[in-house]
Amino acid sequence: MEFRATEISALDWSGDAVGIGLFEDAVELTGPMAQLDEKLAGSVSDLIADAEFKGKEGSSAVTRTPKGSSIRKVILVGLGKPESLKLETLRRAAATMAKLAKKEKSKSLALSLPVFQDSADQTAAAIVEGVELSLYQDNRFKSESEDKGSRLESVDLLGLAGSEAAISRARNVCAGVFLARQLVAAPANACTPITMAETAQAIAAEHGLELEILEKEDCEKLGMGAFLGVALASDLPPKFIHLTYKPEGEPRRKLGIIGKGLTFDSGGLNIKGAGSGVEMMKVDMGGAGATLGAAKAIGLLKPDVEVHFISAVTENMISGKAMHPGDILTASNGKTIEVNNTDAEGRLTLADALVFADKLGLDAMVDLATLTGACVIALGDDYSGLWSPDEKLAGELKSAAEVAGEKVWQMPLEEKYFEGMKSVVADMKNTGPRPGGSISAAMFLKQFVDKTTWAHLDIAGPVWSDKESGYNPPGATGYGVRTLVNWVMS
Numbered sequence: 103m104e105f106r107a108t109e110i111s112a113l114d115w116s117g118d119a120v121g122i123g124l125f126e127d128a129v130e131l132t133g134p135m136a137q138l139d140e141k142l143a144g145s146v147s148d149l150i151a152d153a154e155f156k157g158k159e160g161s162s163a164v165t166r167t168p169k170g171s172s173i174r175k176v177i178l179v180g181l182g183k184p185e186s187l188k189l190e191t192l193r194r195a196a197a198t199m200a201k202l203a204k205k206e207k208s209k210s211l212a213l214s215l216p217v218f219q220d221s222a223d224q225t226a227a228a229i230v231e232g233v234e235l236s237l238y239q240d241n242r243f244k245s246e247s248e249d250k251g252s253r254l255e256s257v258d259l260l261g262l263a264g265s266e267a268a269i270s271r272a273r274n275v276c277a278g279v280f281l282a283r284q285l286v287a288a289p290a291n292a293c294t295p296i297t298m299a300e301t302a303q304a305i306a307a308e309h310g311l312e313l314e315i316l317e318k319e320d321c322e323k324l325g326m327g328a329f330l331g332v333a334l335a336s337d338l339p340p341k342f343i344h345l346t347y348k349p350e351g352e353p354r355r356k357l358g359i360i361g362k363g364l365t366f367d368s369g370g371l372n373i374k375g376a377g378s379g380v381e382m383m384k385v386d387m388g389g390a391g392a393t394l395g396a397a398k399a400i401g402l403l404k405p406d407v408e409v410h411f412i413s414a415v416t417e418n419m420i421s422g423k424a425m426h427p428g429d430i431l432t433a434s435n436g437k438t439i440e441v442n443n444t445d446a447e448g449r450l451t452l453a454d455a456l457v458f459a460d461k462l463g464l465d466a467m468v469d470l471a472t473l474t475g476a477c478v479i480a481l482g483d484d485y486s487g488l489w490s491p492d493e494k495l496a497g498e499l500k501s502a503a504e505v506a507g508e509k510v511w512q513m514p515l516e517e518k519y520f521e522g523m524k525s526v527v528a529d530m531k532n533t534g535p536r537p538g539g540s541i542s543a544a545m546f547l548k549q550f551v552d553k554t555t556w557a558h559l560d561i562a563g564p565v566w567s568d569k570e571s572g573y574n575p576p577g578a579t580g581y582g583v584r585t586l587v588n589w590v591m592s
């Protein structure tokens with residue numbers, strides 16, 4: 103698929119389909135749109151009347167034009183009220199147009215959408231994201247591709263000439279989102295600690311990042327008892343991934359991104375039962391998926407910031423070698439943990455990953471983790487939870503997420519919630535009481551951060567969606583990649 107930014111307007115464009123965004127209660131055609139309507143023998147105004155199209159956000163209507171017209175199909179998409187226009191509105195409108203054009207078997211599509219806050223570049227990027235992310239298809243595990251027949255070949259961004267660089271940047275970001283989606287969607291018999299390490303290797307080779315893989319023995323030497331405790335029962339070797347992107351010249355900042363990397367979470371001996379959603383626990387490396395997706399995007403975008411991408415990857419399995427409920431593990435900072443629940447394993451792997459990252463002299467670090475069902479109970483499927491002792495970093499992440507159209511909601515990080523994790527025999531337990539379970543999980547992580555400004559995102563809700571939503575097809579969303587890239591680039 104080719105994206106082109108062009109000066110021309112819908113009036114002068116010719117091709118298969120044109121998508122036109124219209125604001126609410128402003129569907130009377132004037133100026134160039136009225137001229138276009140005339141040129142197309144009134145098909146646009148007829149469509150507005152016939153479909154009772156009012157421009158409500160999310161609404162759409164399609165018609166074909168009379169034979170011999172320069173444009174074969176017209177797609178109208180409602181944008182809602184002009185004062186509430188957001189980048190996300192444009193992303194979703196572009197997605198609707200792309201999906202309808204594809205359904206209509208169009209090969210060429212032109213998009214006519216308003217410019218957001220005088221920024222042609224931001225507008226072009228949002229449109230590219232909407233089109234690319236919504237048309238994404240993953241046929242790796244199907245015997246036959248479901249995507250037969252015609253494909254959209256070209257997308258023209260009308261009135262956005264000069265935004266070529268923004269378009270190519272947006273495509274690079276989408277490549278990172280696609281990688282994250284593929285990693286998350288791949289089942290645990292296809293995505294393992296070994297393949298995750300191979301993916302990191304491929305990113306390093308393709309985009310010139312440095313790669314360090316710590317094998318089990320290396321992790322033992324570093325005293326990563328919490329991570330290795332989780333890895334005990336797996337027949338697959340654990341892999342501790344550390345990818346580094348270094349810019350040419352002095353970096354403006356040094357940042358860390360740490361992802362929970364459980365390629366499968368059975369719960370361990372506190373095994374997940376029927377009805378627990380255990381068959382979905384391939385998504386438990388969603389944090390690591392977003393981390394590697396961001397690494398790919400950053401490798402392509404080459405910002406002036408040094409970024410460390412870290413994940414302690416393993417499975418949480420059961421066998422005679424499994425850690426027992428009640429076992430006491432020692433993390434690499436010397437703190438001891440009574441494992442009162444083997445299903446609270448993500449925080450154990452993150453503990454050693456955070457201790458490792460904390461020693462790198464970073465200006466800030468953020469971890470992403472499908473950490474708790476409690477976060478999904480609190481916030482539902484759309485929002486990730488955000489915790490940070492540092493309001494400035496929390497603010498940076500909130501605005502990065504806002505621009506990305508990825509929803510985050512800040513949650514309290516309060517000492518009192520750690521009280522429930524006091525242990526009689528060790529420094530702490532790994533599980534507190536059920537109420538506020540996502541908060542005590544964040545408080546647990548905090549015990550392994552010493553000197554680095556840190557934030558935690560619990561992405562258990564938004565990592566996956568069974569239903570299509572906006573520009574996310576059903577399945578893995580690639581949540582987090584665009585927020586992370588915005589954060590690094592800001």
Ligand code: BES
Nearest residue numbers: 386443445446472473474475476533562
């Ligand atoms: N991987 C799960 C959390 C999860 C839930 C991810 C739903 C994606 C969707 C995590 O390891 C887990 O099992 N958490 C437990 C913690 C509990 C034992 C304290 C939970 O949330 O029930």
Ligand code: MN
Nearest residue numbers: 367445446447
């Ligand atoms: Mn678990």
Ligand code: ZN
Nearest residue numbers: 364367386448
């Ligand atoms: Zn888990």
